[in-house]
Each structure stands twice: as C-alpha cells, then as structure tokens.
Amino acid sequence: MTLSPSSVTPVVLCGGSGTRLWPLSRKSFPKQFVPLIDGKSLLQLTLERVCRLSKSVICVASDEHRFLVADAMQASKTQGTVLLEPVARNTAAAMAIAAMTVKPEELLLFCPSDHHIPDAAAFTRAVKQGVAAAETGAIVTLGISATFPSTAYGYIRQGSARSDGAFNVEGFTEKPAQDKAEALLLSGSALWNAGIFLCSAQTLLSALGQHAPDILKACQQAMASSVQDGSFVRPQAQAFAACRAESIDYAVMEHHANVAVLPFASAWSDVGSWNAVADLTPADAQGNRIHGQGFALHSN
Numbered sequence: 604m605t606l607s608p609s610s611v612t613p614v615v616l617c618g619g620s621g622t623r624l625w626p627l628s629r630k631s632f633p634k635q636f637v638p639l640i641d642g643k644s645l646l647q648l649t650l651e652r653v654c655r656l657s658k659s660v661i662c663v664a665s666d667e668h669r670f671l672v673a674d675a676m677q678a679s680k681t682q683g684t685v686l687l688e689p690v691a692r693n694t695a696a697a698m699a700i701a702a703m704t705v706k707p708e709e710l711l712l713f714c715p716s717d718h719h720i721p722d723a724a725a726f727t728r729a730v731k732q733g734v735a736a737a738e739t740g741a742i743v744t745l746g747i748s749a750t751f752p753s754t755a756y757g758y759i760r761q762g763s764a765r766s767d768g769a770f771n772v773e774g775f776t777e778k779p780a781q782d783k784a785e786a787l788l789l790s791g792s793a794l795w796n797a798g799i800f801l802c803s804a805q806t807l808l809s810a811l812g813q814h815a816p817d818i819l820k821a822c823q824q825a826m827a828s829s830v831q832d833g834s835f836v837r838p839q840a841q842a843f844a845a846c847r848a849e850s851i852d853y854a855v856m857e858h859h860a861n862v863a864v865l866p867f868a869s870a871w872s873d874v875g876s877w878n879a880v881a882d883l884t885p886a887d888a889q890g891n892r893i894h895g896q897g898f899a900l901h902s903n
Contacts, residue, residue: 610710610734611656611657611710611711611734611801612657612660612661612709612710612711612712613653613654613661613711613712613714614660614661614662614663614698614701614711614712614714615649615650615653615660615661615662615663615714615715615716616663616694616697616698616713616714616715616716617635617662617663617664617665617668617672617716618663618665618688618691618693618694635649635716635717636668636671636675643678644675645716645717645718645719646671646672646675646716646717647675647678647679648719649714649715649716649717649718650675650676650679650681651679651723652720652723652726652727653681654679654680654681655724655727656712656727656730658680658681658682659681659682659683660676660682661683661684661685661686661701661704661705661711662676662683662684662685662716663685663688663697663698663700663701664686664687665687665688665691666687666688666689666837669687672685673834682834684704684834684836685834685835685836686701686704686836686838687835687836687837687838688700688838688843689837689838689840689843689844690840690843690844691848692843692844692846692849693848693849693850693851694713694798694851694852695811695815695818695849695850695851695853695854695855696818696822696843696846696848696849698713698800698807698851699807699808699811699819699822700822700826700843702807702808703804703808703822703823703826704826704836705804706804707803707804707808708803708804709803709804710734710737710738710801710802710803711801711802711803711804711807712730712799712800712801713798713799713801713851714798714799714800715797715798718871719871719883720870720871721869721870722869722870725867725869726867726869729745729865729867729869730745730801732768732769732865733745733769733801733865734801735767735768735769736765736767736768736769736863737801737802737803737806738803739767740803740806740861741765741767741802741806741861741862741863742801742802742806742810742855742856742859742861742862743769743800743802743862743863743864743865744759744796744797744799744800744801744856744863744864744865745797745799745864745865745867746759746761746794746795746796746864746865746866746867747794747795747796747797747867747871748794748795749787749788749793749794749795751788752781752784752787753784753795754778754779754781754784755778756778756795756796757775757776757777757795757796757852758775758776758779758784758787758793758794758795758796759772759775759793759794759795759796760772760773760774760775760776760787760790760792760793761773761792761793761794761864761866762792765863767863768865769863769864769865770863770864770865770866771862771863771864772862772863772864773792775852775856776793777852794864794866794867795871796852797867797871798852800851807855810855810859811854811855814854814858814859815847815849815854815855817846817847818846818847818849821842821845822838822843822846824839824842825838825839825840825842825843826838826839827839828842887899889902889903891903
C-alpha cells in the first residue's frame with residue numbers, strides 16, 4: 604500500500620541522559636543535543652530523518668531541555684508539539700502522554716532521539732512497510748540486523764511471517780551474557796532491539812491498559828490537567844511524578860500478543876560508547892580519529 608506523508612506522525616523521545624558518554628554528555632547537555640556529525644546533533648539528524656514522513660512531529664523531553672529541542676526543530680525545519688516531562692519516567696510514560704495528544708486512529712512512529720541511521724531513505728521505506736501491520740492493530744518494531752554478539756543490546760527473536768509483510772515476534776531477550784549473545788547471533792533469527800515502534804495511538808493505550816494500567820492512569824491524570832504554552836505542553840507535575848518509571852519493553856512489549864517485527868539491514872548505531880563515537884569519524888592511515896583542529900605526532 605502507498606503511504607501519504609501525513610499518514611504517520613513521528614514521536615521523538617528526547618529524555619535520555621547519555622551517561623555513557625560523560626563528560627561530553629552530561630545531565631544539562633545529554634548526547635542527543637551535542638553536535639557530533641557534521642556540526643549537527645543526533646536530535647537534529649533524527650528530526651531531518653523523520654520529517655520525510657511528516658513535517659509535524661511530537662517531541663517528548665525534559666522541561667530543562669525545552670529550548671535545545673526548539674532549536675533542533677527550527678534547524679531541521681520541523682514543527683509540532685513538545686511535551687515537557689517535569690521528571691523522567693522512562694519510555695512507557697513518555698509514549699503514553701504522546702499518544703494522548705492525537706486521534707485514536709492516528710499512526711505514531713516512536714523513535715529515540717540519539718541514534719544514528721545514515722540512510723534516511725532506507726529508514727523511510729522500512730517504516731512504510733510496517734504501516735499495513737500497524738493499521739490492523741499490531742505494534743510494529745524495527746529489528747536491526749545483528750552484526751556481532753553484542754551484550755550491550757536487547758534482542759528481538761523473529762518468528763513466522765505474517766500476511767501483512769512483517770514477522771511475528773517470538774520474544775525479547777534483554778542484554779544477554781556473552782554465550783547467550785553468541786547463540787542468538789548463530790540462530791539467524793535474532794535482531795537488535797532499537798526501541799523504534801510504529802502503532803496507532805489507540806493500540807498503544809489499549810496495550811498499556813492491559814499490561815500497565817497504573818502507568819496509563821497516572822498519565823491520563825497528568826494530561827487531563829496539562830497546560831499549553833505555545834508549542835510546549837506541560838503535564839500536571841504531581842500526577843506525572845506519581846507515575847511508575849518503566850521502559851515500554853518491560854511494561855508492554857514483553858507481555859503483548861500482537862507485536863510484529865520488520866528486519867532493518869541498514870547501518871544503525873545507538874552511539875552508546877566512545878568507540879561508537881569514534882566510528883562516526885573516518886580514521887587516518889595510523890588509525891587516529893581527530894575531530895576539529897588537531898595534530899597527531901608519532902601517534903597511532
């Protein structure tokens with residue numbers, strides 16, 4: 604089926620703290636806001652990537668980072684709503700409040716703000732491929748083709764093919780030990796979990812009601828008394844702070860029946876370590892990587 608540009612609304616989750624890249628990334632300036640690639644931040648690159656689907660986006664961020672998000676949206680020529688969390692409550696709550704701002708049938712693409720996917724066209728094609736499954740009520744996730752037995756990533760175990768072009772999910776495995784990671788890679792059916800999800804707002808809220816009703820209720824109370832200031836929307840602070848902090852993987856995905864996966868074979872990085880940062884810059888003949896004005900003398 605064809606996808607019109609307005610069919611999917613991107614939701615960019617900007618709440619990560621990026622503690623693994625200290626001191627470059629810190630609480631007041633997490634890695635998604637740091638200009639890492641060609642003078643652009645990972646958030647700006649993410650917004651430029653998802654605006655191929657829609658120029659109107661929803662960002663969920665910490666209140667203290669609101670102007671950094673606004674700057675990135677302006678630089679990427681996107682517009683939309685910025686939901687400001689008074690406290691961090693992980694991805695389940697962030698996705699819930701975003702889903703409460705749109706029509707129930709609207710398709711939402713939830714994606715992290717701090718991942719690097721160089722091939723934006725391939726990413727757009729993969730999202731379009733998932734629309735059919737999402738429209739029938741599935742939660743669709745993109746699974747990254749695993750290239751080595753990483754113990755730092757969660758895995759999606761791919762099952763049988765579905766009639767809508769996606770695959771059923773057999774299960775999820777959280778950051779395994781080395782021997783388990785090697786076995787998953789050798790199985791040929793395990794994909795890295797990138798935390799990218801496509802579903803309707805109603806599908807997500809129904810799944811939360813089924814598997815994490817306390818999170819859904821707290822977010823409903825917070826949004827019922829939310830305050831709007833231009834493009835900024837602030838959930839009621841006390842109600843949101845009372846919400847349990849939980850990832851969407853633990854709260855919903857590991858328990859939900861109708862989850863589909865689409866393998867994504869293009870380059871991807873969560874830029875979660877200094878080695879991953881190094882991989883973003885080409886090495887010289889001695890294997891050195893220099894960003895900015897630098898000179899390597901007898902160094903390799």
